[in-house]
Amino acid sequence: MLRRCQASDIPSLYEIELKSFKPDDIYSVELLKFLCSYCYDNSYVYVAGGKVVGYIVTCIEGGRAHVIAIAVDPDFRGRGVGKALLCTALRLLADGKVSDVFLEVRVSNEPALRLYQAAGFKVVELLKSYYSDGEDGYRLSLGDRKKAAEFCGRLSEKI
């Protein structure tokens, strides 16, 4: 089940951060709290069996949707949760509320790249030494409303 992020979810989000990212990439409790309230309209958690197992924060910037953070608890990956979360952002595009959805990702992050490429995202920029350990990033963008609608019409959560 998807629902909007609440202040009481922040400890769960931080746990997922710790399990999902390299130490330098982990968002602090304070930053997560700020993002979930500042971008409340498009910040969602995915709840399974009463537990928060994934989250996404998308902020609207000048008519564009910026996916700031997305992560799923490792025990719940590969079951469609990431796709369901990403589709909260893609639906903004499908519904014509934003001109595109964009995000940044490490060039080595195969699972995330597979998900984004399956949705139709394309690399628009190589971000040299974007991450604190010097790794490059990609900026990806999707502006095709039809593709977004098609991808999200095929949601198949296996939770």
Ligand SMILES: CC(C)(COP(=O)(O)OP(=O)(O)OC[C@H]1O[C@@H](n2cnc3c(N)ncnc32)[C@H](O)[C@@H]1OP(=O)(O)O)[C@@H](O)C(=O)NCCC(=O)NCCS
């Ligand atoms: C990226 C992430 C959010 C995907 O979440 P998920 O719940 O496992 O993703 P889904 O089960 O919805 O998978 C959707 C699609 O993504 C791709 N995918 C997901 N995990 C994959 C993996 N380990 N290997 C290859 N492809 C993968 C597949 O195309 C999959 O579609 P399919 O199941 O029809 O084959 C998750 O791996 C994660 O939290 N990673 C750590 C945090 C992170 O890197 N976030 C992204 C930062 S930019």
